[in-house]
Amino acid sequence: MTAELLRIEKLGKSYRSRERQVDALTGIDLAVREGEFVSVVGPSGCGKTTLLKIVAGLVPATAGEVVLGGRRVTEPPADLAVVFQEYGRSLFAWKTVRQNVELPLRHHVGRAERRALVADALDAVGLGAAAGAYPWQLSGGMQQRVAIARAIAYRPKLLLMDEPFSAVDAQTRGDLEDLLAQLWHRYAMTVLFVTHDIDEAVYLSQRVVVLGTGTTGVQAQIPIDLPAERDQLGTRSSAHFGELRAQVYARVRRTPRPSTPELLERVAP
Numbered sequence: 001m002t003a004e005l006l007r008i009e010k011l012g013k014s015y016r017s018r019e020r021q022v023d024a025l026t027g028i029d030l031a032v033r034e035g036e037f038v039s040v041v042g043p044s045g046c047g048k049t050t051l052l053k054i055v056a057g058l059v060p061a062t063a064g065e066v067v068l069g070g071r072r073v074t075e076p077p078a079d080l081a082v083v084f085q086e087y088g089r090s091l092f093a094w095k096t097v098r099q100n101v102e103l104p105l106r107h108h109v110g111r112a113e114r115r116a117l118v119a120d121a122l123d124a125v126g127l128g129a130a131a132g133a134y135p136w137q138l139s140g141g142m143q144q145r146v147a148i149a150r151a152i153a154y155r156p157k158l159l160l161m162d163e164p165f166s167a168v169d170a171q172t173r174g175d176l177e178d179l180l181a182q183l184w185h186r187y188a189m190t191v192l193f194v195t196h197d198i199d200e201a202v203y204l205s206q207r208v209v210v211l212g213t214g215t216t217g218v219q220a221q222i223p224i225d226l227p228a229e230r231d232q233l234g235t236r237s238s239a240h241f242g243e244l245r246a247q248v249y250a251r252v253r254r255t256p257r258p259s260t261p262e263l264l265e266r267v268a269p
C-alpha cells in the first residue's frame with residue numbers, strides 16, 4: 001500500500017455574514033493515498049467546492065486541519081494544481097496555449113526544462129499542434145485540455161478538479177474523462193475529483209466519497225473495484241458498474257436533503 005498524501009481531519013467551515021451563518025462543512029475526515037483517484041459526490045450545496053478550496057489553501061477552515069505531504073495547509077501549497085469548471089476564466093486570452101501552460105512554471109524551472117515540460121504536457125493532451133494558438137481560437141473541450149496540460153506540466157503531487165467537464169457536451173466529456181484516466185496512469189498522479197455526476201465518479205475513480213449536507217460529514221466511502229482498464233461503452237454497460245452506481249446513488253439519496261433537484265435530475269434513470 002502506498003503512503004498517505006492527504007489527510008483531512010475534523011474539518012469544518014462556516015461562512016458568517018452579519019445576517020446569517022452557513023455551516024458548509026462539519027467534521028470531515030478523509031485520507032487519500034499517493035497515486036489514488038478519489039471522487040467526491042453529494043447533493044448540491046453540500047460543500048464539495050468549499051472542501052476543494054480549503055485543500056487548495058484558497059479558503060481558510062474554521063475547524064480541523066488539512067495536511068498535505070506531512071505539512072499543514074495554511075496557504076496554497078506549491079505541489080498542488082487545480083482545474084476548475086470554468087476553463088474560459090482560468091486561461092489568459094491574450095497568451096498563447098504554450099504561454100498559458102508555461103505560466104505556473106516560470107519561477108520554478110529553468111527555460112530549457114520548462115520548454116520540455118510544456119511540450120510533453122501539450123503532446124499528452126493532444127494539443128502539440130495548437131501551441132501557438134490563443135485560447136479563444138479553441139473549442140471548450142480544447143480549452144479544458146489546455147487547463148489540464150497546465151496542471152500536469154507542473155507535475156503536482158495532488159491534482160484537484162472541481163466539476164472540470166460539466167460545461168462541455170456529452171461526447172467531449174467522455175473524451176476528456178478518458179484523457180484524464182490515461183494521464184492519471186501515465187503520470188502516476190493523485191487526483192481528488194469533485195463531480196455532480198455519479199456515473200462519472202464511478203467510471204473514473206478507485207473510491208467515491210459521499211458527502212452529506214453541511215452538518216453531517218462524510219456519509220460513505222465506496223471502493224470502486226472495477227478493472228483498471230476502463231472504456232466508455234464496456235465499463236459503463238457492465239453489471240458491476242450498475243451495482244456500484246446504485247450503491248453510490250442510494251447513499252446520496254439517504255443524505256438528509258435527498259430532494260436536491262440538480263443532483264437527482266442528473267442521476268435519474
Ligand SMILES: Nc1ncnc2c1ncn2[C@@H]1O[C@H](COP(=O)(O)OP(=O)(O)OP(=O)(O)O)[C@@H](O)[C@H]1O
Binds near residue numbers: 022047050051
Ligand atoms: N463565500 C461564501 N459565502 C457564504 N456562503 C457560501 C460561500 N461559498 C459557499 N457558501 C455556501 O456554503 C454551502 C456549500 O457551498 P459549496 O459551493 O461548497 O457546495 P457544493 O457542494 O460545491 O455545491 P454545488 O454542487 O451546487 O456546486 C452552500 O450553502 C453555499 O451557499
